[in-house]
Amino acid sequence: xxxxxxxxxxxxxxxxxxxxxxxxxxxxxxxxxxxxxxxxxxxxxxxxxxxxxxxxxxxxxxxxxxxxxxxxxxxxxxxxxxxxxxxxxxxxxxxxxxxxxxxxxxxxxxxxxxxxxxxxxxxxxxxxxxxxxxxxxxxxxxxxxxxxxxxxxxxxxxxxxxxxxxxxxxxxxxxxxxxxxxxxxxxxxxxxxxxxxxxxxxxxxxxxxxxxxxxxxxxxxxxxxxxxxxxxxxxxxxxxxxxxxxxxxxxxxxxxxxxxxxxxxxxxxxxxxxxxxxxxxxxxxxxxxxxxxxxxxxxxxxxxxxxxxxxxxxxxxxxxxxxxxxxxxxxxxxxxxxxxxxxxxxxxxxxxxxxxxxxxxxxxxxxxxxxxxxxxxxxxxxxxxxxxxxxxxxxxxxxxxxxxxxxxxxxxxxxxxxxxxxxxxxxxxxxxxxxxxxxxxxxxxxx
Numbered sequence: 001x002x003x004x005x006x007x008x009x010x011x012x013x014x015x016x017x018x019x020x021x022x023x024x025x026x027x028x029x030x031x032x033x034x035x036x037x038x039x040x041x042x043x044x045x046x047x048x049x050x051x052x053x054x055x056x057x058x059x060x061x062x063x064x065x066x067x068x069x070x071x072x073x074x075x076x077x078x079x080x081x082x083x084x085x086x087x088x089x090x091x092x093x094x095x096x097x098x099x100x101x102x103x104x105x106x107x108x109x110x111x112x113x114x115x116x117x118x119x120x121x122x123x124x125x126x127x128x129x130x131x132x133x134x135x136x137x138x139x140x141x142x143x144x145x146x147x148x149x150x151x152x153x154x155x156x157x158x159x160x161x162x163x164x165x166x167x168x169x170x171x172x173x174x175x176x177x178x179x180x181x182x183x184x185x186x187x188x189x190x191x192x193x194x195x196x197x198x199x200x201x202x203x204x205x206x207x208x209x210x211x212x213x214x215x216x217x218x219x220x221x222x223x224x225x226x227x228x229x230x231x232x233x234x235x236x237x238x239x240x241x242x243x244x245x246x247x248x249x250x251x252x253x254x255x256x257x258x259x260x261x262x263x264x265x266x267x268x269x270x271x272x273x274x275x276x277x278x279x280x281x282x283x284x285x286x287x288x289x290x291x292x293x294x295x296x297x298x299x300x301x302x303x304x305x306x307x308x309x310x311x312x313x314x315x316x317x318x319x320x321x322x323x324x325x326x327x328x329x330x331x332x333x334x335x336x337x338x339x340x341x342x343x344x345x346x347x348x349x350x351x352x353x354x355x356x357x358x359x360x361x362x363x364x365x366x367x368x369x370x371x372x373x374x375x376x377x378x379x380x381x382x383x384x385x386x387x388x389x390x391x392x393x394x395x396x397x398x399x400x401x402x403x404x405x406x407x408x409x410x411x412x413x414x415x416x417x418x419x420x421x422x423x424x425x426x427x428x429x430x431x432x433x434x435x436x437x438x439x440x441x442x443x444x445x446x447x
Contacts, residue, residue, distance in 0.1 A: 014149035017220035091366035157186025217436035218428035246331035251283035257359035269297035
């Protein structure tokens with residue numbers, strides 16, 4: 001009988017990253033192992049048909065889970081202090097009253113690792129006393145390996161908890177900001193996979209892991225770095241002549257100023273001869289764009305994505321990555337705000353302009369520039385390929401500078417950009433992320 005591998009994925013981004021380009025590798029793994037994927041039915045079409053599918057709704061959280069996770073998370077953050085999380089508590093993006101209450105409660109929570117361990121043991125007892133059906137499901141599958149693609153998720157944490165004594169468990173940190181912003185894990189798996197050494201240091205500190213159980217494996221969305229030719233495509237004359245700039249919008253809750261910026265830039269597009277390609281964030285809202293004045297200087301990229309019901313569905317398919325890749329490659333540079341899109345831009349040899357300001361009249365209660373104090377943002381803004389801006393006029397000035405000095409800018413700062421990629425995504429240049437994970441877990445396949 002074949003050994004079994006279980007992959008747990010409740011998020012659309014996790015589905016997209018792992019299954020977009022790894023079909024051949026999964027075929028090789030299936031020769032020696034049976035593979036089960038526990039996920040939501042809405043993502044089933046994005047999962048290879050030859051893999052066994054289980055509905056995540058088989059694993060239901062109860063009131064004890066919610067209460068213990070909330071209390072344990074407060075103790076966790078008291079023991080693991082980061083600027084990022086503290087700023088999010090004091091100057092939140094979402095639910096300001098609720099977040100302020102949590103912040104005040106956290107003030108009276110003692111800083112005690114022993115208290116955290118006691119709550120963790122109580123949680124383990126409650127899980128095994130109240131989740132009989134879920135335990136039966138895991139025992140029936142009998143996994144030899146269990147890989148969680150988002151161990152910060154309470155549901156994935158439940159599956160990890162029920163599997164820790166039955167199998168070798170591992171968690172994959174899906175985003176570069178996960179650990180330092182909201183890094184609480186309901187159950188810590190036996191092994192952790194992160195992007196780079198910075199995240200490894202953070203994981204060891206946050207989860208009290210032995211360094212031999214935390215591995216740098218890169219991120220699946222940057223697996224193309226392994227196969228990419230060394231030649232630089234920025235000298236493509238057609239792209240230079242097109243003078244197309246990719247503007248990537250943000251969630252309106254995080255950055256409400258995108259429309260104001262677009263309307264401002266379109267006033268100057270004819271005079272300075274540039275075009276804007278507008279790409280919509282998965283959490284963007286159609287209502288703030290449907291009546292935007294049409295212009296031959298404005299091209300829409302993925303407007304049809306609003307037809308999908310929610311943000312997770314919009315990013316779960318392979319199409320999301322392929323259209324992003326084309327949009328970036330067909331543009332001179334991109335504009336975004338404190339986003340992982342900076343990685344997407346730099347890995348495709350394109351400079352990035354960061355929106356470090358709120359346009360007049362659009363700011364939420366707290367300025368977006370507070371993100372510059374986040375641990376994971378600081379290295380991005382230090383990279384010479386990233387140009388920060390502090391106003392709309394500054395944004396226009398930096399755009400014109402890049403348009404007129406593009407080739408020279410690329411030449412001067414290429415080595416700095418390459419060093420940044422080597423430091424933060426160097427593992428992706430050596431091996432695909434899934435291959436790296438397989439090797440570290442000791443899963444045997446015949447290439």
